[in-house]
Amino acid sequence: MTFVKKSKLYKQLIIMNKQIFSKKGIALLVLLTLFSVKLAAKDMITFTCQVIKYSVGFNIKATYDKAFEVNWGDGTTETIIVKRDFRGESVLHKYAKDGEYHVIISALDLECRFYSFEVDNNSPGLIDLNISCSALKELRCRRQQLLYLDLRGCSALEFLECDNNKILMFRTSF
Numbered sequence: 001m002t003f004v005k006k007s008k009l010y011k012q013l014i015i016m017n018k019q020i021f022s023k024k025g026i027a028l029l030v031l032l033t034l035f036s037v038k039l040a041a042k043d044m045i046t047f048t049c050q051v052i053k054y055s056v057g058f059n060i061k062a063t064y065d066k067a068f069e070v071n072w073g074d075g076t077t078e079t080i081i082v083k084r085d086f087r088g089e090s091v092l093h094k095y096a097k098d099g100e101y102h103v104i105i106s107a108l109d110l111e112c113r114f115y116s117f118e119v120d121n122n123s124p125g126l127i128d129l130n131i132s133c134s135a136l137k138e139l140r141c142r143r144q145q146l147l148y149l150d151l152r153g154c155s156a157l158e159f160l161e162c163d164n165n166k167i168l169m170f171r172t173s174f
Contacts, residue, residue, distance in 0.1 A: 041153075042109065042112070043062075043106070043107040043132065043135070044104065044106045044132050045060075045104075045106075045114065045117060045130070045131050045132075045133065046103065046129075046131075047102075047103050047119075047127075047129045047130070048102050048103070048128045049103060049125040050145065051095050051099055051101055051125055052125060054097070055092060056092075056093055056095075056103070056120070057090065057120035058090075058118060059090050059091070059117075059120070060088055060089055060091065060116065060117050061087075061088035061089075061114070061138075062089070062107070063112045063113045064082055064083075065082060065083075066081070066107070066108070066109065066113075067107075067112065068080055068082070068105060068106060069105070070103065070104070071103065071104040072095075072101065072103055073104075074095055076093070078091075078093070079108070082112075088116060088118075092120070113133065113135040114133040115137055115138070116138040117136065117138070117140070118138075118139075118140040119141045119142075121142055121143050125145060126141055126145060128146070128147060128148035129141060129146060129149050129150070130148075131154055132152070132153030133153060134154070134155055134156060136156060136157055137158045138157075138158065138159045138160075139154070139157065139160050139162075140159075140161045140162075141161070142161060142162065142163050142164060142165075143163070143164045144162075144165050145165070146162060146165035147165075147166055147169070148169045149169070149171070150170075150171045152171050152172060153173070154172070154173075
């Protein structure tokens, strides 16, 4: 499955939605928007992987000079400061034994934003993927065992490539 956002159509849908609201509806929408901005969450990516060859890897592009944390699900956490703005940070973790692990990648502050996320094709084992990153533009998770994909928090997503997966449930807000 490959998806590329059509920006003209997307803008037309936004204009149509704005025309539907009355003046009171627009005021309520503005209040809800302000409320949600005030409660803005840090970017977060979570996934479950079935590790067979003792390692899992990914590449992530994030705000330069900001930090994010990876909880590998085996009691190990790692803090990464972004130093490669253009190519992204390549992250690899080796597990002590094969098994199923729940991994959490989270920004350490509100200024750290994730823009691109790609799972290493050489370690296929992703079972589910849940992304809540308002600035994420690209997602690649080819040749995995992906069954569940939740992108409801990805309003800026422009490119999605999830070929050769067995997706049973796909959730999105766009």
